[in-house]
Amino acid sequence: MVVLLLVLSAPKASSYGRFQDLCIDCGAYSETPDTDKSYVLWQTDEKFIKTGDNKFLSTSHTQFQMNTLRFFPKGCKNCYTLPIYDADARYLFRAGFYYGNYDGLSNPPSFYLEIDGNLWANVTTSMSEEMIYYELLYVTKKSRVRVCLIRTMDSDVPIITSLEAYYIIDAYEWMDNTTALYLHSRINYGADTSVDPDKLKGNHWAISLASITSPSSKERQSIDSSAECYNRIWKSKEMSNYVNIHANYISHYYLLGENRPPWPVMGYAIQSQNLTDSIYLSIDFSPRTAVQAYFVLYFMDPISRLAQNQTSSVEIYIDNSKMAVTDIPNINSLSYNQFHVVSLFSVPVNGSSNVTISPAEGSTLAPLLNAIEVFSVIDVSEGGHLFKCSSVLFIISFHFLLILVT
Template sequence: MAHSQDQSGFISIDCGISADSSYTDQTTGISYISDSTFIDTGVSKSVSPEYKTTKVEQQYWTLRSFPDGVKNCDALRPKQGKGNKYLIRARFLYANYDQNGTVPKFDLYIGAIKWDTVKLINESMTNTMELIHIPSSNYIFVCLVNSGYGTPFISALELKPLENSTYRAPSVSLALYERLDIGSQSNKSIRYKDDVYDRIWRPFNFVSYKITSTSLTVDANGHTPFYPPSSVMQTGVTTVNSSGPLEFNWLPDDPTSKFYVYMYFAEVEQLQPNQTREFNISHNDAHWDGPISPSYLYTTVAYSQYPVSGDKIDYTIYPTENSTLPPILNGLEVYTAVEMTQSPTDEQDVNAMMNIKSKYGLKRNWQGDPCESEDYLWEGLNCKYGGSDSLRIISLDLPLVG
């Protein structure tokens, strides 16, 4: 997979803009298109006029609302196809588009699997959800499910191809928990074009640690497959005391959640011959990785081989006996595992049904994976359930859905 500043393989959808329209975002340079070819249900809406300002990203100015049907799905078909790794991002801003003044709550699904619940704090608060996912079919269904707490809607939907050797987590997808540009010297997030994968890095600083930085490009002549932006890696934090540990932790809402952690390191100081920066990492007092000695202006990534869980997740980065300098941390990503427990419908069956749906203009309740569950079974289909293999369509009654 080639890596460059182009948008090859990107699917960038601004939900609710007029059919066949498109535009280029002035900040990122990303080209956005209408959702009209990805979904055939819902209604286009505009947010309240006070939200259509330069302070609000253009992708939030319109949305697609789903007052009808329990489940409504966008059908994405990335050109790289099944078996490849993608970052999928869904974004939401209510902005009192319906003049009801009541923020809804609803569920977000990837195929047959619940990804998360969309919870909006208030009408002006945005919500961005990301999932790293490997589809077993050429179609990826991103679905909103009405759970009885208001009308579902979506503002933007994006898909970006990733390097397959990154973010390895067997049999699960990875939902973003946090992504931090540590030591940032601005209050601005970093994304495309700085990040070739268009990950969004939030600026973050630890109060008790010291910022260190360089103006030189990091990874100018070589890259890890994770491709962190140079602007993220140019800054970091260290402890004030050279022998002191660098610590961080969080308290999961659910102690059974499984977390995958990715730490990014780069040396940003030109060390003298008598200087050494070397450290180990522990998780809940047990050795996790190391010793690590970051190269000057090159990225090293330390990441989970296995997920971690618990009431408190604690990491300590501490200098080795040989180190004369304190540990450094430049970037951090944390993901939670989304178990892919439901088998999808057989790929050939899905392709056949999507062709029938398109040819005959059938809409009814034909949303998402045709056989994913008996609750959302496409009307007129009979499917074979049971076993670990793909679900199969065993009969189709077209007159029922005509």
């Protein structure tokens, strides 16, 4: 009973030094409270890794994690050990990278990122002033998770800026410990950059009803954490060839149901111009080619329609193959659960994929879509150990031997 009380009173970290949620500011010298999320404390990384060097960047980014990094000039494989809440638990892992020309060489590195020995991503950094994120949904096998950076070229020194782990419950339920989901995109359609996340912190959100059409797509990096219980990042995107709509009023509470989409996301949507038109989306999976994909589509009509006899339903196609049919609930229902989620798994994809949302027979309203998540599926059934230092060093040595010979 005592242990139970400790867990309930401190949901972010247990008395055993394990973390339900873990935010690491890599390279930082002191812990830092998150200015936007008062309950989040960004840890330094010294107790999670013993190799590498800290670097303070001569920048002043408002995203404070970008002001420091850890780099690894020695060794081919350097690993963080994360003491998370429990084994066999769903977690969202997110690694952030910002090169910032910290070494003055203007040579942003590329390297491998792995989790528990399984390839997570081929990280490619850049000279951009934006953070690059790689995200994975993963079912933990032990109460400790190893996240490793693997050097693939002698001239490329791995770096890392931030590392996050968030416990997820009652979401993405089909996923088991043999598969992981690598995020390609998570888009909040119909939204623009004019919504300030700081204004979403009140008890309710009220904005004027409008249909917005933009000449170009815009993106908002994130929404307020009080509306996003899983700490997902939703990129907002208006589309000029569709009607961009949003609600005049939505309650500031979680939408209870599958995957718990945040209320600001479901308050926006794109809608086709006419009843008979379809919505066409192109999904690029590069640099990956042949993959098994997982699509999650979210539907709710955010506009309060006056006519009570109107119905909305759509057919969903992937590369011209009909995959599903769903009704689209209307906000008039006044229920937190009135949204529909369509999960399509697994879908074979070769490089890119086309998603089409068409009006179903009998629908009296034009097709719409609120949001989409797109993942590729990674097989983690073998338990990892894909990259050994000796084999990587051999490849690097062989590569440079070929250069010398030629």
